[in-house]
């Protein structure tokens with residue numbers, strides 16, 4: 001389960017196919033293959049992420065930016081997704097998964113990991129002190145990648161969210177505090193995963209000269225106005241949208257090397273609404289995962 005599923009269910013994104021089966025971090029076993037599909041076999045485990053299909057011909061697709069494709073179709077949004085026992089997918093956008101992970105442990109890599117990793121790379125290779133605003137599914141995966149690459153992690157959580165702070169520190173973060181607090185040192189980059197626009201000026205004040213603030217969610221509340229002073233000195237604000245297949249290939253090869261260990265809370269398929277409610281309330285530590293093999 002991803003926060004985007006919640007935005008879709010809550011009507012905050014404007015173009016879902018309805019009725020719709022949400023879910024875009026699908027782990028499953030191939031049970032049938034279309035006649036033109038190559039490269040997969042029945043019984044093989046595959047992952048199906050958010051990028052469901054692209055046109056392949058627009059200016060974005062032909063410039064290694066298929067994440068911005070004008071005709072992209074997204075899993076669990078434009079096409080039925082994974083909160084179900086069976087799903088159909090375009091094989092060109094499905095991925096073999098690293099064997100080191102169980103089905104439940106690997107699922108959060110497919111969006112929190114992949115799109116989180118795209119946001120992380122936007123921070124630039126030289127960024128050493130990285131802040132995460134919102135320490136949930138994506139940040140807890142990315143924190144492990146940061147530590148693997150020798151970077152320092154600063155975790156900002158909702159005030160009072162001690163379990164997220166505990167998780168951040170357990171994963172090697174240098175500091176964990178409330179989102180309104182300043183970090184003990186200026187950051188080189190901050191990635192905002194929480195859908196709260198008020199975090200943008202806070203993050204700008206937490207980054208050093210030349211620092212980047214990267215908004216990694218698909219939906220965010222309005223950003224309040226702020227003085228130019230906090231953007232001055234070559235600070236930047238940008239967003240990250242979706243993923244490319246190259247992002248997926250790169251991250252799925254990296255994750256077993258770290259190795260990433262996902263912290264998951266498992267719900268049966270019959271309890272998917274309860275999982276959404278807990279995610280909405282900020283009560284999930286790590287990632288919520290739906291076990292499609294159990295209904296109750």
Ligand SMILES: [Zn+2]
Nearest residue numbers: 002004111112
């Ligand atoms: Zn997602």
Ligand SMILES: [Zn+2]
Nearest residue numbers: 055058061069
């Ligand atoms: Zn395209």
